[in-house]
Amino acid sequence: MAADLPDLAVTGSTSGLGGIVARELAGAGFAQRLLVRDPSRAPDLEQAATAVCSYGDAEAARSALEGVRVLFMVSAAEAEDRLQQHFAFVDAAAAAGVEHVVYTSFYGAAPDATFTLARDHYATEERIRASGMDYTFLRDNFYLDFLPLMTDDQGVIRGPAGDGVFSGVAREDIARSAVAVLRDPAIHKGKTYRLTGPEELSMARAAEIISEGTGRNVSFQAETVEEAYASRAPYNAPQWQLDAWVSTYTAMAAGEMAGISLDVHGLTGQDPISLAEFLTRPVL
Known part of the structure; x- marks a missing residue:
């Protein structure tokens, strides 16, 4: 019977973020499902x-x-029906008697967010709020881990970000923040944390740091929105995916990923990792 299993449940343990959280919890002596x-x-x-x-x-x-009493819910992999998956899971958690959900949301979550997937995160938050379960939301800024992967074969990052800045955060810092909440969830009920790195970066500056840190020649090329859709058309991705890719950059241009939060330090007692530092760290 599931009821005989540990009452702390962790999703995503076979992937990056959830895997780090599960390993950290195990290392700290926590039983988990x-x-x-x-x-x-x-x-x-x-x-x-x-x-x-x-x-x-x-x-x-x-x-x-x-x-289960406490549930760590990592947002599902990007998919056209991701919001429906989230709703089904949240409803199932409430029906099963889960008391507290810790959900990995997005920094700019809002019903009218420029980044299209941030709207889904907001809707998921609202579903959790309406469920009657206690909650803690971890609103993560853009993952530093993704930046080096955004270059094309010529080492160019292309997108309509303009001179907008983001406060990218390392997945490791998100995981450590989540573990801090899960170790003592009661004191974090009803809280929303904004998880950022220690600096605001434009895409152009991020490209410079990646070049300096890796020895690769990486640059940023600003696109118009029309150019961004055109340059991504050869991928033959569905429209929702194209919209998500492009709006990642337009959200930066709109200032919706700007701002530095102290919440990573407040939760973990450690300063968040900078992009330059991230590039020197081993992959977890």
């Missing part, structure tokens, strides 16, 4: 049990969440 789609991929951790479900399968999710 790893919610996975494929149990063969679950990490082998001390005091960790597994339960099988997916976000979109409400019946399996409700069964897997039976007896």
